[in-house]
Structures are given as structure tokens and as C-alpha cells.
Amino acid sequence: MSADIEPHPPIPVIELREHGRPVAYRLPDAAGRTLAGSGILETTPDPYEPGWWQLKAGSMVGAATLTTPAGQAITLRITPKLPIARLFFLLGYALNPKGWQQDAVDVAEHADLLPALAHTYERQLERALRQGTLQGYRTTEETSLLVRGRIREADQIRRHYGLALPVEVSFDEYTVDIPENQLLRAATERLLRLPAIPTLTRRRLLSHRARLADAAALVRGHVMPDWRPSRLNSRYHPALHLAGIILRDSSVEHIVGDLRVNGFLFDMNKLFEDFVCVALREDLHGRGGRTELQGRGIHLDEADTVRIRPDFVWYDASGHARAVVDAKYKAEQPEGFPDADLYQLLAYCTALHLPAGHLIYAKGNPHTSHRIRNAGIRIHQHALDLDQPPKGLLGDISSIANALSDRQHASGS
Known part of the structure; x- marks a missing residue:
């Protein structure tokens, strides 16, 4: 190497906090452009300090390794605002509301999401295989x-x-070559390819993979095999639910242009939405009618060309909408919640011919409402404090479910 060429300094491990303040990092231009093109976080060059970049995390949390076209590896870790145990409750309940208590695993020793997930999955996998591999x-x-x-x-x-x-x-x-074992093997191998897995957890996962070696390896890009809960595979249920997370929405292993991304990231927006909708569905079960997550077949205009998809719709026995809900993972600002959320829910209420609608936020004042001028529609804004024990959080969800059923809240008057 020529003495006139200054080598690039090593790229540091980038550590950010969900929705935290921007953090300045000194990065090669290629690395900065790589981060900007990933869509994972906000990345802008510092206009006053060449070589420095301002990085700000949004709602994505977890860990990922990004590889630039030149082969440089960038390790990214984004810590959630919520305690790991609370995040795992939201995740577990959204996946399996009937069994979240039985599926609980102590993750207090892990401060980062990915090690906690790997530890949790490994413990559940060990329990599943303790009596032998399912056949x-x-x-x-x-x-x-x-x-x-x-x-x-x-x-x-x-x-x-x-x-x-x-x-x-x-x-x-x-x-043993059945869908259950194929999924567990694939999730185990997926975790073993990720960065920041603790050594002891990795060693245990390798041992479990050897026990699942007779199950066929899944081919990337092919449809994953289906499994059905039954009494025979009940000891596998917790591990299979976690395997679904690892292999589906939260796993990142793809190429964006010339950028290779490998990691595990949660979108807290989707996690909050999934939890709220599942919890409401469970609470409203038995009150009549049916509930629908991500409402389908709903259009704003009479020609059915403008499709809308509310997060949650409750229909009565005759098929008429009884309540509509939209979940927003954002905290109330000093100036209040965004007006655009009100406009969106107003459109939902108008299309569904409802006199009231409900917005649910992650944090803010407990309840407020707005009567819309010349429309006869009232929009209620609720807030959930996620940083509380599960019992209190589900109690707040139940209060909102009661508001959906209450005639006064359901009326635009």
C-alpha cells in the first residue's frame, strides 16, 4: 500500500436506541451510503464535518450485518425502548394469546434483543426435544x-x-422428516448464521441441530410447510411459534441492489398493531358478531376503486360494522397526536357508515375524543402504557373493548 493513501479506519459497531436522538459516527462514504440505502434507519451526512454521518433509529429494533459492494461489513444494533421481557410478552401474546403464560422464559440476563431471542428459542427447543424427536x-x-x-x-x-x-x-x-422438525431445523440454522449469538447459546443450538439432522432442510424461497396444533405435537408448540417468527416477518436475509443484509429486525409498528388487534379480538370473543384483522373488501368510493384497510373491524351478526380501530405505535407529542391519524379514521368511519371510531396509541393521555364538524362522527383517542405488567396492559385493552361496546362511545353524539 502506498504511503500516500490513508487507509479507512475500521467501521465501528453502530449502536442506536429506538426513536432515540441522532448519533454521530465517523464512517467511510461507502458505508454511509450503504446505511442510507438500507431503509433501516435515517442516515444523513454531516454538512459541517466531512466523514461524519448522523444516524437515527426509527421503529426497527434488533441486529443486522450489512455488507457493502466492496465487501465491508457494518454491524448494526438497535435497542428497543421497552424492556426485553415486555417486548417478548407483546410478541408472545400476539402469536399465541392462549398460551403466552406457559411460554414465558426468563430473558432478564440479556439486554439485547437478538441474544434474548436466541436464548428463548434454544430453551424452548430443548424442552421440545427433551422427550425425543417427534415422529x-x-x-x-x-x-x-x-x-x-x-x-x-x-x-x-x-x-x-x-x-x-x-x-x-x-x-x-x-x-422424523415431518414439517414440525423441518421448521425447527430451519429456524436453528437461521439463528446460527446471525451475528451476536452468545457462545453458550450457539453451542447448544449446534447440538440441537445435530438431533434434527434427519429432517429435510428447507429450500430458500419455497413455501414453508404447514403444521397443525394437536395433542401429539403439543410439547413442540412454543418452539414452533418462535420458529415462525425467526423464519418469517422478522428475519432479514436479502439483497437490496448491491447491498447484502443479514440479521434479525422487528418493526415495532407492526408488533404493536398485531398485539392490540389480537388482544381486542380475544377480549371481544363471546360478545357476539365477528372480528376481522386488516379489514378486507372495504372501499372508500362508490366505484370500489379506493381500497382501505383498517387494522381492526368488529362486525355484528348481520355483517354490519359495529366498531373500527386503528393502532398507532407513537407517543403523544406536546402538540398532540398527528391530525393525519384523525383524517384516516374519519375515512374509515365514513366508508363503514359508523358514528364513531377509535385510535389506539402506544403512549399518551388516557382518553380524549373529537366530534367532527358537519359529519356527526366522533373519534376517540386512547393510549396504552406498554411499560407495565401484562395484567395491567390487558386490563387497559379490556377497558377499550368495553368502550367499543358502550353505546355512548359508539355514538357520534
Whole structure:
């Protein structure tokens, strides 16, 4: 290397806090542009200090490694505002409201999300496999030189007309290569590819992977196999719910242009929305009618060209909308909540012919309402304090559910 060329300083591990203040980092231009193009956080060059970048995290939390086209690796860690245990409650309840208490795992020793998730999954996987690897029947169809199971006569005639061998057969095989084990193996391997997994947890995951080696590896890009809860696979349920998180929405392993991203990130906006909607659905169960998450088939205009999708709609037995809810993961500012949220819910109420609607925020004043001029519609704004024990949080959800049922709140008067 020429003495006239100054090497780039090593890229530091970038540590930010969800919705925190911007933090200045000295980064090579390529690294700064990589972060800006990732869409994970707000990234702007400092106009007064060349080589420095202002980085600000939004609602994405977790950890990821970004690799630039030049091969430079950038490690990014974004800490949630909520305690890890509280975040795991929201996540667990949204996935499995009936079993969240049984699925609880102590994560107090982990301050970061990814190590806590890996630890939680490893503990649940160990419990699932403690009594041995689950086996089940899998139907196999193949061309064979031996008759096994039953002969698929139509395929035999079409493929081997007039020949005795080979034989097209179908048989049920008792095996560990079933969807449950395939998903657990895939989630285990996914975690092992992620950064910042503690050494002890990684060692245990490697041991579990060896026990699942006879389950087929899932092919990236293919549809994941389905599994159905039953008495036979009940000990697998907690681990399978976590495996679904690891393999679906929260896992980041893709290429954006020339940028390679590998990590695990939660969008707190979606997590809050999922929790609120599932908790309302559970509380309203048994009060009649039906609930729908992410309302479908709703349009703002008479020509049905402008589609709208409220987060939560409660219908009565005749199919008419009884209440509409939108969840917003944002805290109230000194000047109040954004007016745009009111406009959005007003559109929902108008399309659904409702006299009232409900906005639920992550934090703010407990309740306020606005009667819309010339519309006869009242919009209620509720706030949930997420940083409280689960019992209190679910109690607040129940109070909001009561407001949805209450005639005074449901009326625009």
C-alpha cells in the first residue's frame, strides 16, 4: 500500500436506541451510503464535518450485518425502548394469546434483543426435544422396483404401460422428516448464521441441530410447510411459534441492489398493531358478531376503486360494522397526536357508515375524543402504557373493548 493513501479506519459497531436522538459516527462514504440505502434507519451526512454521518433509529429494533459492494461489513444494533421481557410478552401474546403464560422464559440476563431471542428459542427447543424427536407419518410417492404400500394404478399405466417393473407406489412412512422438525431445523440454522449469538447459546443450538439432522432442510424461497396444533405435537408448540417468527416477518436475509443484509429486525409498528388487534379480538370473543384483522373488501368510493384497510373491524351478526380501530405505535407529542391519524379514521368511519371510531396509541393521555364538524362522527383517542405488567396492559385493552361496546362511545353524539 502506498504511503500516500490513508487507509479507512475500521467501521465501528453502530449502536442506536429506538426513536432515540441522532448519533454521530465517523464512517467511510461507502458505508454511509450503504446505511442510507438500507431503509433501516435515517442516515444523513454531516454538512459541517466531512466523514461524519448522523444516524437515527426509527421503529426497527434488533441486529443486522450489512455488507457493502466492496465487501465491508457494518454491524448494526438497535435497542428497543421497552424492556426485553415486555417486548417478548407483546410478541408472545400476539402469536399465541392462549398460551403466552406457559411460554414465558426468563430473558432478564440479556439486554439485547437478538441474544434474548436466541436464548428463548434454544430453551424452548430443548424442552421440545427433551422427550425425543417427534415422529409422524409422511405420505411418500415414488417409482420403485419393489411393491410397497399401494400401487398408483393411473400413474403406472400412464408411465409404464405393459411393464411390470418399475412400480409407481404410495406409502406412509413413520419418520422424523415431518414439517414440525423441518421448521425447527430451519429456524436453528437461521439463528446460527446471525451475528451476536452468545457462545453458550450457539453451542447448544449446534447440538440441537445435530438431533434434527434427519429432517429435510428447507429450500430458500419455497413455501414453508404447514403444521397443525394437536395433542401429539403439543410439547413442540412454543418452539414452533418462535420458529415462525425467526423464519418469517422478522428475519432479514436479502439483497437490496448491491447491498447484502443479514440479521434479525422487528418493526415495532407492526408488533404493536398485531398485539392490540389480537388482544381486542380475544377480549371481544363471546360478545357476539365477528372480528376481522386488516379489514378486507372495504372501499372508500362508490366505484370500489379506493381500497382501505383498517387494522381492526368488529362486525355484528348481520355483517354490519359495529366498531373500527386503528393502532398507532407513537407517543403523544406536546402538540398532540398527528391530525393525519384523525383524517384516516374519519375515512374509515365514513366508508363503514359508523358514528364513531377509535385510535389506539402506544403512549399518551388516557382518553380524549373529537366530534367532527358537519359529519356527526366522533373519534376517540386512547393510549396504552406498554411499560407495565401484562395484567395491567390487558386490563387497559379490556377497558377499550368495553368502550367499543358502550353505546355512548359508539355514538357520534
